[in-house]
Amino acid sequence: MLRRKYPDLKGLCFSPPGCVFSRKTADECKEFITSYALNTDLVPRLCLESLENLRNEVLLLINRIKIPKHYVVTPAFFSTIGNINVAKESSGEVLHGLNSIPSSEFGKQLNDFKKAQETRKEKRGIFQVQMFPPGDVVYLHKTSDDRNCLHGLLSCTTCGVVQKQPIYSARWAQYDDFQEILIGQSMLTDHFPQNVCHELERIAASFGIDFPYNDYSGNG
Numbered sequence: 054m055l056r057r058k059y060p061d062l063k064g065l066c067f068s069p070p071g072c073v074f075s076r077k078t079a080d081e082c083k084e085f086i087t088s089y090a091l092n093t094d095l096v097p098r099l100c101l102e103s104l105e106n107l108r109n110e111v112l113l114l115i116n117r118i119k120i121p122k123h124y125v126v127t128p129a130f131f132s133t134i135g136n137i138n139v140a141k142e143s144s145g146e147v148l149h150g151l152n153s154i155p156s157s158e159f160g161k162q163l164n165d166f167k168k169a170q171e172t173r174k175e176k177r178g179i180f181q182v183q184m185f186p187p188g189d190v191v192y193l194h195k196t197s198d199d200r201n202c203l204h205g206l207l208s209c210t211t212c213g214v215v216q217k218q219p220i221y222s223a224r225w226a227q228y229d230d231f232q233e234i235l236i237g238q239s240m241l242t243d244h245f246p247q248n249v250c251h252e253l254e255r256i257a258a259s260f261g262i263d264f265p266y267n268d269y270s271g272n273g
Contacts, residue, residue: 056085064188065089068244071231072100072184079185079228086188091252092195092221093235094243100184100232107234109167116160117148185228192226193252195219223256 055062066088074082090097115122154160197220234240242248257263 063087066187067246067249068094068096069186070099071097071103071186073187074185075182076185076228079187082187083189088186088188088190089193089249089253090186090190090226090231091193091243091249093237093240095234095240096244097186097190098231098234102181102183103232103234107236112163112166114148116157116163117151117154119149120147183232186231190226190228190231191223192230193221193223193249193256196222221252221256 062085064082064086066086068090069088073079088097149155
């Protein structure tokens, strides 16, 4: 809004919501807006389409579950899926294949729900416009975990490993990076200002940029 009055004004957006601009507007403001998003932060991925997709995926997974559904919310189950290698190996024991889902009352209700949603959209004439974070987006993504636990856990009394911090790297993001909500342990805490600030300071220090950052010319 102030672009014409202050043509040299630059904007920094930290963990902005994903439903801010259309692609055209987001592209046009790249010249003067830079956004920052940390790892699996939920907020930059929030839009109507991503929420609907998450809802549909969760309902589909519930329909595919082989084991008693109450077991999914037990600590024993979460301790198993905490190790991604174990989770991949045991997925066939927990979930039916997409093409081999047995008939059930829940499955019938799910199909009826999907049809009702499609009919509702058609009657209301709802046309979805993809929305995106503003400007160029610097994505602080996790590249590795600084941990040595044999079981793949953040902390483990058996291995004597206490919780350590993951390692992040910065790269320019594509808009498609934020079209899907990523479920993870840090999807909420990645939005906390102190966590974003800590990683930005750490990455700035790795480039030899020290506080105060306003002394940095940005050249090179």
